[in-house]
Amino acid sequence: MAKVELEHVWKIYEGKVEAVKDATFTIEDKEFVVLLGPSGCGKTTTLRMIAGLEEITRGTLKIDGKVMNDVEPKDRDIAMVFQNYALYPHMTVYDNMAFGLKLRKFPKNEIEKRVKEAAKILGIEELLDRKPRQLSGGQRQRVAVGRAIVRNPKVFLFDEPLSNLDAKLRVQMRSELKKLHHRLEATIVYVTHDQIEAMTMADKIIVMKDGVIQQVGTPNEIYNKPANTFVAGFIGSPAMNFIDSKIIKDNGLWIKSDGLKLKIPKQFEELLEQYIDKEVIFGIRPENIYDKMFAMAPSEGENTASAQVDVVEPLGSETILHLIAGNDKFVAVVDPKTQAKEEQIIDVVFDMNAMHIFDKETGKAVL
Known part of the structure; x- marks a missing residue:
């Protein structure tokens, strides 16, 4: 796995809209870090810059000590799980999970081994022959996570992966993702606006507002020693x-x-x-x-x-x-x-x- 470093990273769109302003933080190897904040605060833009789906206006992104600003997404050794799962509807679960490995010309027996291992970890072995339309929201989410796992990437990126699930399933998936993190010993960057997800899953939370990092700390630090009224009011229910x-x-x-x-x-x-x-x-x-x-x-x-x-x-x-x-x-x-x-x-x-x-x-x- 890998360490991720952002040094004075900005994202400025045409029209001079500053989506992310001077973001500096480090995600240590094997750490589960949550980018937390309200809609439009710049957290997904930050994640997409790490993935290479958004160009960095200025500043430096390093993964495993190497500057990644101009490296293509496919060459960054990252895997991303999207909010809407992004599964191919005409493919089976097996083919969805195997697709990235096939593109990279992995041997057939290696693909089969990885897909079956991931399916076992996620408890979806009996679903491998089904199509996405035959799956529940929670099952689709597991397939999307499985597709990331088989890649064995340096960094996993999650963009609000539980927001489409009902409340009970969200609680279940939170604990499963936490267990998965310990099992894979993975570096995970996770975006959410849900403070409960952040508090229960993260090793470290990065709170953002209007493109600016407000505070970086453990869940305990963020809750008990908020840096300002925004962080204090955003974390906790009912609010401070x-x-x-x-x-x-x-x-x-x-x-x-x-x-x-x-x-x-x-x-x-x-x-x-x-x-x-x-x-x-x-x-x-x-x-x-x-x-x-x-x-x-x-x-x-x-x-x-x-x-x-x-x-x-x-x-x-x-x-x-x-x-x-x-x-x-x-x-x-x-x-x-x-x-x-x-x-x-x-x-x-x-x-x-x-x-x-x-x-x-x-x-x-x-x-």
Whole structure:
């Protein structure tokens, strides 16, 4: 397998549309890396530049230490799995999987060996004589992956491969692709807008917005230490709460907003000294706000607030509460045993050790 390096890569289309701006990152050998972001953020364009399907405007792409900017796609030793599977409808599953090897003039016995091995790995041995129209979406996806596996390429590229599948099948295919990665010890670059896919599958996530890389890190780093409000809001469901606030000094430091006054833990005071009496964005994830009756965090007056329940969403394993305090609106994910009812006033506890503070002007994380 291989290491993939992008150094100051740009993609500028005619009309001066900057689809990818100054992308620099490294995908290590055998790493599963996810390019994550909303539609139109440049993630698929980046993938297509790695594949050679889009020309790089400027910058350098290296695979296995060799510059690939002007190398034809067929000579890059990569295999790509497309969103729409891209199977030949008139060919059997076997012929679809064997097609690339036949083009490369592989011996017949080697083709048969590789196709059967891939079919066994993917559990599609009994489908080899069928045509794509006779297959379900999940089976077609496996065939598309199998066609990539038989090539034994240095790098696998996946472009939103699960987006056409139903929710249950997506969960199943996520775990299968993860197992496949470990089995093949492959270098994989995977594009998705689905943060759950990214969080569950990736060794490393590259978050993009408007063609610009916002943050590169492990799923844990991206979730717990987001670089800015965009990353913080994009990762997590329900999304992180953002509340316009001010940091004030009053026997310690406090977060003060229209409806909240919460004590900032001592370990954060030094980092936030420069923001005293300044406006900031207070961020906290819904799972770090508790119904006081079932609080998982220590409950004191300094981290507790009263709020009106606007909407209750019971999900069985948890309950989502939409809350209002003054003009502040926020969401809490609480114990399903909560007795909270709409329009009721309840006390909620904020786990302030899990708080985030962002600069009001730049949106960058301060804490």
